[in-house]
Amino acid sequence: MNKRIAITTLGCKINQFESAAMTQALEQEGYSMVPFSETADVYVVNSCTVTAKTDAESRRLIRRAARMNPQARIVVTGCYAQMAGEKLLELPGVNLILGNSEKKDIVGFLKGIGDQPKAVVTDISKERSGESVPLESFAEHTRAFLQVQNGCDARCAYCIVPYARGASRSVAPEVALDGIAAFAAKGFKEVVLTGIHLGAYGLDLAPATDLLALLAAAEERALVARLRIGSVEPTEVPREMIDFMARSGIVCPHLHLPLQSGSDGVLSRMNRGYTTDLFRSVVEALVKAVPDICIGSDVIAGFPGETDEEFAQALRFIESLPLAYLHVFPFSQRPGTPAAAMTPQVNPKVVKERAEALRVLSERKKSDYAGRFVGRELKVLVQNEEGGRKGLSRNYLSVLVESGEVTVNSEVTVLITGSKGGELVGRLP
Numbered sequence: 001m002n003k004r005i006a007i008t009t010l011g012c013k014i015n016q017f018e019s020a021a022m023t024q025a026l027e028q029e030g031y032s033m034v035p036f037s038e039t040a041d042v043y044v045v046n047s048c049t050v051t052a053k054t055d056a057e058s059r060r061l062i063r064r065a066a067r068m069n070p071q072a073r074i075v076v077t078g079c080y081a082q083m084a085g086e087k088l089l090e091l092p093g094v095n096l097i098l099g100n101s102e103k104k105d106i107v108g109f110l111k112g113i114g115d116q117p118k119a120v121v122t123d124i125s126k127e128r129s130g131e132s133v134p135l136e137s138f139a140e141h142t143r144a145f146l147q148v149q150n151g152c153d154a155r156c157a158y159c160i161v162p163y164a165r166g167a168s169r170s171v172a173p174e175v176a177l178d179g180i181a182a183f184a185a186k187g188f189k190e191v192v193l194t195g196i197h198l199g200a201y202g203l204d205l206a207p208a209t210d211l212l213a214l215l216a217a218a219e220e221r222a223l224v225a226r227l228r229i230g231s232v233e234p235t236e237v238p239r240e241m242i243d244f245m246a247r248s249g250i251v252c253p254h255l256h257l258p259l260q261s262g263s264d265g266v267l268s269r270m271n272r273g274y275t276t277d278l279f280r281s282v283v284e285a286l287v288k289a290v291p292d293i294c295i296g297s298d299v300i301a302g303f304p305g306e307t308d309e310e311f312a313q314a315l316r317f318i319e320s321l322p323l324a325y326l327h328v329f330p331f332s333q334r335p336g337t338p339a340a341a342m343t344p345q346v347n348p349k350v351v352k353e354r355a356e357a358l359r360v361l362s363e364r365k366k367s368d369y370a371g372r373f374v375g376r377e378l379k380v381l382v383q384n385e386e387g388g389r390k391g392l393s394r395n396y397l398s399v400l401v402e403s404g405e406v407t408v409n410s411e412v413t414v415l416i417t418g419s420k421g422g423e424l425v426g427r428l429p
Contacts, residue, residue, distance in 0.1 A: 003031040006040040008061055011048025013194040013230060015078055017147045019046045022106050029107050036065075042073045042110065046103070047080035049164055051332035055080055059091065066093030073113055077103040079164035083336070085119035096120070100165060101127050124166035127151070142190070142383045142409045143228075143392070144183040148176045148214070149195030154233075156260075157271045158300065158331065158339040161196060168200045173214055180223045189381055189411055190226035190252075190392075198229070199236025212241045219250055225411060226381065226394060231256040231298075234282045235274050246289040253290045254396040257282065258298040262314030266303050269342070276317055287322050294324040294369065294395040299358055302331040302351030304342035311354050318361060324369035324396070326362035330355040363422075370397055370424055373416045377429060380414045382406045390423075397424055404428025 009019040023033055034040050043065035047058040058080045065074050076088050077098040085097040096113055099121035151166040183191050202209035218227055227250045234257050245251055261267050264275050286293055330351045333340045380391035380399045389401040402425050406412050414426040
């Protein structure tokens, strides 16, 4: 078999990390990686199953690969493969289905791939290992994503992820810290800590630890210039973490706190385990301690039973919060979750209208937050030079450096002079 392989990735940063790890393992074995849009001998679809839409996108990519090269082997892995392996085998051209536990051994499975399609998907609910896949570099990125946790023990009513990823399990602290150091040694200026349920980091270890202890150890050892935290539940941001972020020299002033709804009634039906009052108290404490912090949030529009009044209440609540942006998700029925069977389901037209209202609010929040920094200086990590020198500030703002000599992967101080097309612009002072 020839050795041209193409990988495409859907979904979360964990999937991105795992695709990068698969790429590294394949390259070390002598395979040649090519873009998914080109002819390859093997196509790998690292799938997502968070919504019915992502399932459909995975199937579309599988069919596209089969059209590009009917003789190619097609491998499907990721969360959709974990949940619907046998069903995916029915698609034309699919040779191999690998579950989430199996994807780290993709090299071995490819060596044994044959003409007879097969699915290798173990029961991930029994998986207890939190060992991270080793990853030495992150091609074409100036920021590196490091998986320190996997799985989830929560049971939010709308979410299939615990069934696709298994129980919460963490990478040992020394392994995680070595991972940060390894990325820094490769030249990365920023490492992003990721997990399916990052705030649960360390609780499954013996002895138990937590995310704050990991952050503090990274800070004490000065492992990297910039360390960014991924998404953390509002119930998992203790006062001690807020105080730590306020004084930290390496942890970026940016946090993503999933809200999902601004209505207590909807939150209860979602089984989210907190109220809007708790969410507000966390956000306000963060902003008071770290005034320039960028706080983003996830919001679901049209959860089953959401009334006009509940949505209006949610909109007012979100409007009142000092958030910098929203990730808006129209509710999607996900078979196998409690929410899929809840009644009444909201009319799709209404769901679409509510999602649009939330997106409009998000754009206003984003503009208001970014506008605060015009006339001020920000530290910017330069990411590319295509179409101008663009970079990312520590507080997660996209900045175009219009004048001054800068190089990719350098962190420079930029005087913000204005905004252009939703992006801040500036120059070296």
